[in-house]
Structures are given as C-alpha cells and as structure tokens.
Amino acid sequence: MPAVAADSVASVATTTTTTNTAADLPSSLEEFGLSKYEAHAYLTMLGRGSLAASDLAYYANLPRTKVYQTVKKLEKKRLAVVSKQKPLICSAIPPEEAFGEIVGLHERRVKNMKRIVERLQKLSDEGQRPKGSEERRYFILDADSALPKVGSLLAGARSSIAATLDAWGLRLASQCKPHLVKAVTSGARIRFIIDPRCVGSESLSFLPDGIELRMATADAIIQSNLIMVDAAHMVSIDPSNGKAALFAALDAYGTLQAKVFEEAWARAAELKQVLEAQPAVASKALELARAVDNGLASHMLEYAVNNEDPSSSDLLDVIEKKYGLKLAGMGAGDLLDLVDSALKISCQGVGGSVRHDRGNNIISLRADGGRHVLPWAVVVASYFRRAGNEPRIMMQSRSSPQLAHVRLARPIA
Structure with a gap:
C-alpha cells in the first residue's frame, strides 16, 4: 500500500x-x-x-x-x-523552422546591443582617463625567446646601448658577443654597469673590446637587468626566471630609467684595473675593498679608544676571521698589488694607488674621491709588522688627495 x-x-x-x-x-x-x-x-x-x-x-x-x-x-x-x-x-x-528566423533576428539584435554597450563603455573609460594621457603597451617574452630577441636588438643598435647587469644578465650579454661586435662595428657606444658581485666572473672575459665597463657602488646592488637600445627600446629581464618585458618605445618610464642609469654611471667605479687583474685577484681585491670601507674603520677606532696601535699585526687575524681574507701568507709584492687594486676599486678608479720607493724603503698610498687613506696604510703596516719589518705611518696632513707613507725598517726582500 x-x-x-x-x-x-x-x-x-x-x-x-x-x-x-x-x-x-x-x-x-x-x-x-x-x-x-x-x-x-x-x-x-x-x-x-x-x-x-x-x-x-x-x-x-x-x-x-x-x-x-x-x-x-x-x-x-x-x-x-x-x-x-x-x-x-x-x-x-514545425517550431524550429517557424521560429528560427525570429530567434536569429533576436540574436543579431543582442550582438548589436553588446557592441553598442562596449562602445559606450570605451567612451566612458576614455572619459575617466586623465587628460593628456596615452596608453602604452609592452610584451612579455618567455626565457627561450628573451635571448634571441635581446641579441637582435643589440645587433641592430646604431647609436647606444646602456645596461645594468647582475651575474645572470652579464652571462646573457656574454652569449650575445657576436651581436655586440656588430653594434661596436656600427659605431654604437656601449656602456655596462655590472653588479659588484660580478667582479672575477669569467663572463667578463667573453665580452668584446670596445665596451665601457663600470661597477656599481657597494650600496647599489643590482636587483634586475635593464637594457636600453638607441633610446628606442628597453628590455627588463627577471634573473629568477629569465622572463623579459620588452618596451617598444621609451615613454616617461623609460626616460626615467635612462636618467637613473646616467646617475648610476657617474657614481660607478672604473673596471679597467679589475679587468687587468686575474679573476681570483680581482675578486679578492673587491672583498678587501669592502672590508676596509665597511668594517675595519670601526675596528681601528676601537684600538684608538683603548690606546692601542691600530696597525698591530693581529689586524690580519681580524681580516682573516671576519672576512675570510688571508693576507699574512702572501708575498710582499703580491700584497702591494692586491692593495693597489683594492684601493683603486674603493676610490672608484680615480686617484687610488700604491707606490713603492725601494731606495728609501717607503710605500706611498694615495686616495681620492673623498676616501680616507689611513685605513689602507694601517693594513699595509699590519702586514709588514707581522713579517718582522717594523713600519712607521706618516700622514701628509691637509692634502687633497689624501696621502700616507709607510716607512719600513729595512728593504723588502
């Protein structure tokens, strides 16, 4: 039931x-x-x-x-x-035959109405856009497409190429050597600012002659790669995945990036002295420059407060333990060459030098660009004190550039 x-x-x-x-x-x-x-x-x-x-x-x-x-x-x-x-x-x-034409007519009307709405919306959007503005477009390139496109742009350069590059971007640029050679041959001025961490990279040796190279300051670590060609194209490359954004024209954003590059170029250090050195020496010189500029000055101040000699030989132990740089085991000539390269890096390639007067047993250090020369003199004095060749530091007061002399008790063997 x-x-x-x-x-x-x-x-x-x-x-x-x-x-x-x-x-x-x-x-x-x-x-x-x-x-x-x-x-x-x-x-x-x-x-x-x-x-x-x-x-x-x-x-x-x-x-x-x-x-x-x-x-x-x-x-x-x-x-x-x-x-x-x-x-x-x-x-x-039958209904399909009877109403097919009517349904088709209504569908066409709906499509027309949608197009009208789209046009009205576009008109509304243009009304909301700030006066005097214009829309710009850019293209996203995957990692496989970025390299050939960058190479094509570099090869086609006629007046200038300006780029800021980290280790990844420097490696990409080295892979575009034939394209860069073509740009140099065409008379384009090519300027690269590289990340300080790129010093000693083998990729530098693969770059063709004719490229002006500078190193960004220590406080300007490069986070992304930016390449501007002929003030007409700009490529921004993400080093984490290799994808690139291609801007077909330098609008207000591109003009700003060009200005930022020029300011960074003016502050960047010349790399001539680094490129002339072996990669291992160049890398060690950069580390020593960072150590002296960032940490050793405060260490010396601590010695001065305690009425101790800041050029004592244990400063070499501090450099080795804190910065991983073993200077005590180097030969005197190698040590002076290393300090000379590091001082040039610290002074951004202008006015930094180390000279050895063998006849008078005097090592002269010069620093320009607003850098202090005393910390470098202390490093040299600490080395020779450890070697048993008693040094004496003499500062040339109120000199510009700054000068310091390290007089040794006996000639360097």
Missing part, C-alpha cells in the same frame, strides 16, 4: 509539472509577438496535427467568428499553412 501511494503521488506530481509547463506556453509565445488566440491555435495544431477551421475553433477554445482571422495571421507570420479549398485545413509549421 505505501508503495502504491508513493507511485500515485509521483504520477500526480509529474502530471502537475507537465500541465504547468503546458499552461505556460501560451504566455511564453506572446514573447514572439503572438496574441492569446494565435498562441492557443498554434499549440493546438502542434498537438493534434492538421485540423479543419471548425475543429480548430473547438479544440483551441476559440470563438468561431475569430478562427479564420487567427489562422490567416498565423499564416502571414509563417507559423501555419492554410489550404486554399474549403473546408479550410490548417497545419502548423
């Missing part, structure tokens, strides 16, 4: 749903422009097939006086076919 009752309920529910759906159809057809009579007549013909006018009036519940006028309107709307002979036989045209 419960099963029968459940089946009955399901049957009633299905019948109710079907009835409700059928009841909605006449009103739904009104959206296609059919009147109430036309909708009932069309649905009746679909459900019962071809009917005489009188039968159609009966089954569709239409007034007899309205049935003829109704089927003629359906015929005019291409929804029905009416025979020419009496008794009149009315037949419905």
Whole structure:
C-alpha cells in the first residue's frame, strides 16, 4: 500500500509539472509577438496535427467568428499553412523552422546591443582617463625567446646601448658577443654597469673590446637587468626566471630609467684595473675593498679608544676571521698589488694607488674621491709588522688627495 501511494503521488506530481509547463506556453509565445488566440491555435495544431477551421475553433477554445482571422495571421507570420479549398485545413509549421528566423533576428539584435554597450563603455573609460594621457603597451617574452630577441636588438643598435647587469644578465650579454661586435662595428657606444658581485666572473672575459665597463657602488646592488637600445627600446629581464618585458618605445618610464642609469654611471667605479687583474685577484681585491670601507674603520677606532696601535699585526687575524681574507701568507709584492687594486676599486678608479720607493724603503698610498687613506696604510703596516719589518705611518696632513707613507725598517726582500 505505501508503495502504491508513493507511485500515485509521483504520477500526480509529474502530471502537475507537465500541465504547468503546458499552461505556460501560451504566455511564453506572446514573447514572439503572438496574441492569446494565435498562441492557443498554434499549440493546438502542434498537438493534434492538421485540423479543419471548425475543429480548430473547438479544440483551441476559440470563438468561431475569430478562427479564420487567427489562422490567416498565423499564416502571414509563417507559423501555419492554410489550404486554399474549403473546408479550410490548417497545419502548423514545425517550431524550429517557424521560429528560427525570429530567434536569429533576436540574436543579431543582442550582438548589436553588446557592441553598442562596449562602445559606450570605451567612451566612458576614455572619459575617466586623465587628460593628456596615452596608453602604452609592452610584451612579455618567455626565457627561450628573451635571448634571441635581446641579441637582435643589440645587433641592430646604431647609436647606444646602456645596461645594468647582475651575474645572470652579464652571462646573457656574454652569449650575445657576436651581436655586440656588430653594434661596436656600427659605431654604437656601449656602456655596462655590472653588479659588484660580478667582479672575477669569467663572463667578463667573453665580452668584446670596445665596451665601457663600470661597477656599481657597494650600496647599489643590482636587483634586475635593464637594457636600453638607441633610446628606442628597453628590455627588463627577471634573473629568477629569465622572463623579459620588452618596451617598444621609451615613454616617461623609460626616460626615467635612462636618467637613473646616467646617475648610476657617474657614481660607478672604473673596471679597467679589475679587468687587468686575474679573476681570483680581482675578486679578492673587491672583498678587501669592502672590508676596509665597511668594517675595519670601526675596528681601528676601537684600538684608538683603548690606546692601542691600530696597525698591530693581529689586524690580519681580524681580516682573516671576519672576512675570510688571508693576507699574512702572501708575498710582499703580491700584497702591494692586491692593495693597489683594492684601493683603486674603493676610490672608484680615480686617484687610488700604491707606490713603492725601494731606495728609501717607503710605500706611498694615495686616495681620492673623498676616501680616507689611513685605513689602507694601517693594513699595509699590519702586514709588514707581522713579517718582522717594523713600519712607521706618516700622514701628509691637509692634502687633497689624501696621502700616507709607510716607512719600513729595512728593504723588502
């Protein structure tokens, strides 16, 4: 019994749903422009097939006086076919055929309306854009496409190439050597500012002659690679994944980057003295320059406060333990060459030098560019004190550039 009752309920529910759906159809057809009579007549013909006018009036519940006028309107709307002979036989045209044209018309209208809305939105967006502004575009290149594109831009350079490069960017530039050679041959001025951590990199040796190289200051670590070609193209390369952003024109952003480059170039250190040294020596010289500029000055101040000689030989132990630079085991000539290179790096290539007067047993150190020469003199004095050759530091007061002399007790062996 419960099963029968459940089946009955399901049957009633299905019948109710079907009835409700059928009841909605006449009103739904009104959206296609059919009147109430036309909708009932069309649905009746679909459900019962071809009917005489009188039968159609009966089954569709239409007034007899309205049935003829109704089927003629359906015929005019291409929804029905009416025979020419009496008794009149009315037949419905299949829905897909009857309403296909109407649906297509509405779809075209909707598309047109969407296009109109898009144009209106564009007009609205332009109205919201700041006056005098213009839209610029850039292209994203994957890692595989970046190298050939950069090479093509470099080879096509006619006036200038300016770039800031970290280790990854320097390696990419070295892979573009043939393109750089072509740019140099075309007369383009090529300037690279490299990250200080690139000193000693083998990639430097693969760069062609004719490129001006400078090293960024220690406080200007390069975080991304930027290449500007002929003030017309700019490429920004992410070293973490090799992807690049290509700007087809230098707009306000590019002009700002060009200005930043020129300011960085003016502050950057010449790399001539570094390139002339062996990679291992150049790298060690850079580390020594950092140690002296960043930490040893405060260490010397601590000695001065405690009334101790800051040039004592244990300064070499501090340099070795704190910075990993072993100077005590070097030969005197190698040590002076190392200090000379490091001092040049510290002074950004201008005015830094170490000279040895063998006849008078005097080592002269010169520092320009606002750098203090005393810390360097202390490093040299500490080395020779450890070697048993007692030094004496003499400062040339109020000199510009700064000068210091280290007089040794005996000649260097």
